[in-house]
Amino acid sequence: MGSNLDLRKFQSGKDALAIEDAFSKVVSGGKPGYKTIIERKKLPPKCEKCTKIGNPEDKFCPDCGGKMIVPLTNCPTCQKEISEKERxxxxxxTKLR
Ligand SMILES: [Zn+2]
Ligand SMILES: [Zn+2]
Structure with missing residues (x-):
C-alpha cells in the first residue's frame, strides 16, 4: 500500500543523513563526539646525538649529554599530522627538519 514509496523517500536527503549519523554513533560505541576524545599524543623528547628517548621533562640526554629535541607531530604551517619519518x-x- 505505497509503503515502498515511503521507504525510498525516507532513504534520501536529511533522513539519510540522520541514519548515517545514528550509524556512526553505533560504530563509536554511542560516545558523543568521540572524534574529539582522540587527543594528539605528546611525543617524548629524543636525543639529538644518540637518539635515546627521554622523559618529557628531560632537556639533555642522560646517556650522552646531547640536546633533547621533541619530534614534530603536526606541520607547523598547515597542522597536518606528520610522521617522524617525513622530512x-x-x-x-613545508620543510619539517
Ligand atoms: Zn644521547
Ligand atoms: Zn603542512
Whole structure:
C-alpha cells in the first residue's frame, strides 16, 4: 500500500543523513563526539646525538649529554599530522627538519 514509496523517500536527503549519523554513533560505541576524545599524543623528547628517548621533562640526554629535541607531530604551517619519518609536509611542502 505505497509503503515502498515511503521507504525510498525516507532513504534520501536529511533522513539519510540522520541514519548515517545514528550509524556512526553505533560504530563509536554511542560516545558523543568521540572524534574529539582522540587527543594528539605528546611525543617524548629524543636525543639529538644518540637518539635515546627521554622523559618529557628531560632537556639533555642522560646517556650522552646531547640536546633533547621533541619530534614534530603536526606541520607547523598547515597542522597536518606528520610522521617522524617525513622530512617534508605531504600537504603543503613545508620543510619539517
Ligand atoms: Zn644521547
Ligand atoms: Zn603542512
Amino acid at each position: 617534508f609536509c605531504t600537504e603543503c611542502g
